[in-house]
Amino acid sequence: MEFPVRVYTEEEVRSARKLVQAGYRHPLIIKGGIKFTAKVNDAIELVKVADYYDFLTSFIRQITEIDGLTQLREADVSIWANKFAVKNPVDAASLFVQKANHMKEYLEGKLYYGGSAEKRSVEKRKDFLKSLKERSNRQEVIDECERLLKMWEESSLVY
16 A cells, blocks of 8 residues: 555545554655755754654655745645745754644644644644753753743743
């Protein structure tokens, strides 16, 4: 059974969910310019350090450079990201994990956007940052994880 080209219909979602549950992992494709690709690869290395690469490749097939707004393209199993989204590799890595969590919930048939879904995906992002902070041996990465975690904690106090 091959992973569906698109994941849009009920049958395609069901098929994709079955494959992921059976351990399917996408060979991650990065499409974009040289600088974009280098920045994404830096972020992917951090995803590996945090031990989230299997999670990411379970739910994301491709990361593509665009000029517009960064977004998950569920039907394409793809993240469309602009150059600003990948400027900071720690933040980009956490964003990719957050979008993978959205895709996971999409495949599970959960409401993957809005209020409580957004709260769950931010928690996944924070969990990733905590894991990266614990596993990294680079002080600048640890410091950036701490800064981002503080920012996320402060922003969650507003809700």
